[in-house]
Amino acid sequence: MSLPEAWSPLAIFATLTPKDPARRPVRGVSYGDHPRQRLDVHVPASGAGNWPVLVFFYGGAWNSGRRRDYGWAARALAAQGFVVVTPDYRLHPEIVYPAFLEDGAMAVRWALEHAPRLGGDPARLSLAGHSAGAYIAAMLALDPSYLAAAGVSSGAVKAFAGLSGPYAFLPLDGAISTRTFGHVDDLPATQPIGFVRAGAPAAFLATGEEDRMVRPRNTRKLAKALREAGATVEEKVYPGLDHAAPLLALSRPFRRKAPVLAQMTGFLKAKAG
Secondary structure (H helix, E strand, C coil), rough: CCCCHCHHHHHHHHCCCCCCCCCEEEEEEEEECCCCEEEEEECCCCCCCCCCEEEEECCCCCCCHHHHHHHHHHHHHHHCCCCCEEEECCCCCCCCCHHHHHHHHHHHHHHHCCHHHCCCCCCEEECCCCHHHHHHHHHHHCCCHHHHHHCCCCCEEEEEHHHHHHHHCCCCCHHHHHHHHCCCCCCHCCCCCHHCCCCEEEEEEEEEEECCCCHHHHHHHHHHHHHHHHEEEEEEEEECCCHHHHCCCCCCCCHHCCCCHHHHHHHHHHHHC
């Protein structure tokens, strides 16, 4: 018997964990017509603005997740000096691939359009995510077609960060990937690694060495392909961390486990300009 979503371990963690100082000037605003197409924005607790913009996509196997359960992560990132946009997106089985990528692109367009009034600099845009959210961030950063279809100009994304992400997982050999992508005729087009190019946005790719859900080889393969193409990439494999740990390391209680927050945000600030 599973717990109700409101009482899931992540929801309890999100409620009880100590939070970083940040403000939430936008809560539950729509970026599309569907009830799942809503987002929150967190900004630094103080300062004059002109902050870099970061769109963060949470994970959940493309069939679960709520932005409200990741407010602690958004606050941690905002406290590092970012305008952080956290969108919900439509989920399987109500929709199928690539609808969640299309939602992600719409959220990025919203972030660019509204960043100036929130103290953000749209010329300094990065994407980030964990697990399935890292997949969304990587695909939007590497395959320009989704952002172009949403009206986002080429080159708008300066950098992206993926934590524990699936980037090269053919042939489909697991229940989650088969359920999500098994209907697609052109499977190579679903893989972030297939869109590597020399001019790709700078990439920060991190994983736990003990990740048994999304194997570290995904991070290693994408990092290697980006390096060989001449793109900028920083690869981190953290000893002793499992699938969730790189995300949890953004939080105040688990920050001592690995320097994910400092390394990821330092990279994004440096590469986004």
